[in-house]
Amino acid sequence: MLNVEHLTKTYKTGDKALSDVSFTVEKGQVVGLIGPSGAGKSSLIRCVNRLVEPTSGAIKLNGTDLVGLGAGDLRRARRRIGMIFQEYALVERLTVMENVLSGRLGYVSFWQSFSRRYPGTDIERAYRLLDRVGLIDHADKRADALSGGQRQRVGIARALSQEPELLLVDEPTASLDPKTSRQIMRLLIEICQERDLPAIVNIHDVPLAQQFMQRIIGLRAGQVVFDGTPDQLTEDVLTTIYGAEDWTAMRQGAQEDAQAERDAAREMARLGA
Amino acid sequence: MSSYPTTWKRPPQIFTHRGWRIGLQIGVLVWFVLAIGSIDANWERIIAGAERGMRFVQGFLQPNFTSRWSDIYGGLIESLTMTFTSTIVGIAISIPIGIGAARNLAPAPVYYVCRGIIAVSRALQEVIVAIFFVAMFGFGPFAGFLTLSFATIGFIAKLLAEDIEDIDESQAEAIRATGASWWQLINYAVQPQVMPRLIGLSLYRFDINFRESAVIGIVGAGGIGATLNTAIDRYEYDSAGAILLIIIGIVLVAEYGSSYLRKFLQ
Secondary structure (H helix, E strand, O other): OOEEEEEOOOOOOOOEEOOOOOOOOOOOEEEEEEEOOOOOOHHHHHHOOOOOOEHHHHHHHOOOOOOOOHHHHHHHHHOOEEEEEOOOOOOOOOEEHHHHHHHHHOOOHHHHOOOOOOOOHHHHHHEEEEEHHHOOHOOOEEEEEOHHHHHHHHHHHHHHHOOOOEEEEEOOOOOOOOHHHHHHHHHHHHHHHHHHEEEEOOOOHHHHHHHHHHHHEEOOEEEEEEEEEEEOOOOOHHHHHHHHHHHHHHHHHHHHHHHHHHHHHHHHHHHOO | OOOOOOOOOOOOOOOOOOHHHHHHHHHEEEEEEHHHHOOOOOOOHHHHHHHHHHHHHHHHHHHOOOHHHHHHHHHHHHHHHHHHHHHHHHHHHHHHHHHHHHOOOOOHHHHHHHHHHHHHHHHHHHHHHHHHHHHHHOOOOOHHHHHHHHHHHOOOOOHHHHHOOOOOOHHHHHHHHHOOOOHHHHHHHHHHHHHHHHHHHHHHHHHHHHHHHHHOOOOOOOOOOHHHHHHHHHHHHHHHHHHHHOOOOOHHHHHHHHHHHHHHHH
């Protein structure tokens, strides 16, 4: 369980990214974090594992406050939190297997990781996870030889190899096409359900969030302006989150996309017939 | 009919005023003429020297590998040994200094110390360092080895640090998020990103060190340079030509070899 209490982040430049953000994520719950660019979504999830240092407030993961931990304790806390990134953030020149095993870095000594001699249980887990995400045959390939969707699967396997108690997911589908995006979202949701794993997912694609999330938090200018189920996410609420102009533009964009997809499908059907 | 212009000239970008441009052009011309005029050329000496220069060129065209072969061979082996050892030692020392001089990895005090070492190593030209080491350790290849190692540090550490500062931060962020320690971060996120360039730079430095070994030999730091210097002092331009040809040959081999290796490593 994750408790975020009165979290505030002010950057050195004076930009206030988050002000007094509070919420709780229960075990097994997948929360979508929506909001316009610059609303503080990215700062919020990076505050949780302290890639970004919070200015004030508390972040409690299963009782431990992560704010104010020293370097060693912070590393031990980070290994309990898996993170999945927008541009996959795989180490491109390492093999897929090394990328998955790098999720264990917080658990092994420097020499074990340097000589790539991980414990048998870690290697077995890595193979099992690669099999789960459908990439077991690619274990020895270099990460930069994979496609976008495949790389994001490796990113998921790396996060899961940490045996995390929480998943932080930063725009997992922003670099993927619509079909692959849906596959990746489905995979994420399934995995969270299998493991009863709580997750915070930054997502700017509202229809995708509504389709997959159990709960949605809306951020605007660093403040929580909505917290509820996808059904409660009405036009009015979305207008509050995104502002009238932007939301209308986004909705029109989505409609045009849908129209284009339907046209394409019809075209395909016609050509097939 | 359209009345749009059919010619176009790029407008001046820096000095937009015509007067400034003309003034600047005249200024440059005057400065150039004055500078040429200030060069003190002794034409008689140049004509006399041309004859010696021709002898040198003729020697170069008829290289003599045989009469001083044992000296050439000894100098060559000395130079290659010096190059090889100094490159390896220099790189081994450069890596920690390069990591320390990368702003995104090192704390401020370490950063300034490492940048300072790099600045000192780069500020002192090889020949000056060689004269200093020859004075300290006497004539011979040991002074040359120290000189080249010292010069390698400034070169590799600076370029390595710059490459580390240019890495893709998101990969480092991902490794940091797993709970990795600083050493693990270096090994997993930084090393894979900078390794190909480090190998490329090392090969390039090997090639530079070989060429430099010929230069510093002239001030007494051993190697093929010492042999070359002796040959020139004795007016044996045919042997000097042979030495220069061998140096060119080895640099060519190093050049092709390293570009092939770099392609292979990408």
